[in-house]
Amino acid sequence: MRMFKRTLLKTALGGLAVAATLGATAQAGEVEVLHWWTSGGEARAASVLKQLLEEEGHQWKDFAVAGGGGETAMTVLKSRAMSGNPPSAAQIKGPEIQEWGELGLLGQLDGVAEQGRWGELLPPVIAEVMQYDGHYVAVPVNVHRVNWLWANPEVLEQAGVENVPATLDELFAAGEKIRDAGYIPLAHGGQPWQDATVFETVVLGTGGPEFYRRALVELDPDALGSDTMIQALATFKRTRELMDDGMSGRDWNIATSMVINGKAAMQLMGDWAKGEFTAAGMTPGEDYLCAPAPGTEEAFTFNIDSLAMFRVSDESEREAQQALARLVLEPEFQKTFNLAKGSIPARPDLDMSEFDQCAQQSLEDFQRTAEEGGLVPSMAHGMAVRADVQGAIFDIVTNYFNSADMTAQQAAERLVNAANVAM
16 A cells, blocks of 8 residues: 555545535535445445434445455545545555555544543554544444354254364364265355455464464564464465365355355354344354354454544535444444444443344453453454555465465465565
8 A cells, every 4th residue: 555655645635625626516414435344244234324324314325345355445445545536434444544544534533532432432452443643533333353163053963063163173173074974164265355364363273362463463574484384374275175166256255155054064254254144044052153263262353344534625524424433333333233243342331132142252252352462453354464465465375375386384485575575
């Protein structure tokens, strides 16, 4: 992203000046929202916010861009910003919030945050991500746990697997039984962000949260080139044995449906997958199982969905933005959205009695790991490193995963090189 910053800044600020002269022609109180909540469960969750906003008299202009990892949406956003016409609000995460803030394109939400007592409501790890230069510029929608394993209990039973695998060794042992029983052990979609999701989960399960933090957050070359990373890479590639030949290009929710329909036994995916189980009318603990990804019981890889607000010149549009930001953190939306989405509320003060056992465990683990040091940001989902660094890691990881010739040591060396370039 940094490669085009100067051009983007000149073009976008110039475009915003032009937009100021056209602001009067825009529909009063309209907020154009760019997001990638496009699967069944996600779309239903997003419609909740749309309805609440429109009940207050404002207009929601939907700008949904398909692609579970958000890469396509970010490409579209950069194009819109380059032309000086960014949307009013966009789903932006982690370090990218800071990068857009550096460009001077984000509007402040301090007034809304003060009235809503965001500083008191939000855990520090969430509040910090939502701010740029000490000012709130984004609002958190939820907290996702990435390191989940989802399983179909009927398939496990048919294969003679008594328990959901708790270690990586148990995962491979269960995989053999599941394959022998005629099922796909692990549903997967062969897309770079999904490959990276499995990769970071295996790194976490192999080296633990401290190693994960050194390698995939701090980009420590010693960690990236270590024997532990080489072992994790080798284990990661071995997970291909658990997947089917038709995984290339498959969307994540299609992979989830394979577990729902009993074609596959398990899936390593964040808790947005739970939205698909919910949409299918399934009950956790009965129709499907959730458990921390093998080897990661003492860790929590977080991914925070958030909406950042771009600077606008029209007063009615600004009021609609502020109403949107306020509504996002109010209990009604936090509860309704996260029940549909599969995630947990960004504010931990809500009554969780209506949430299922997976969500209750997720909130408990979030708070516990925050205290014990096992809470880490997801590299694969834009919470740990800059977009350009993430892209370089994606390329290395997915090329290695799909290469018959590249060794784990060679992949580790490439990760070290990528880290050195990023420094």
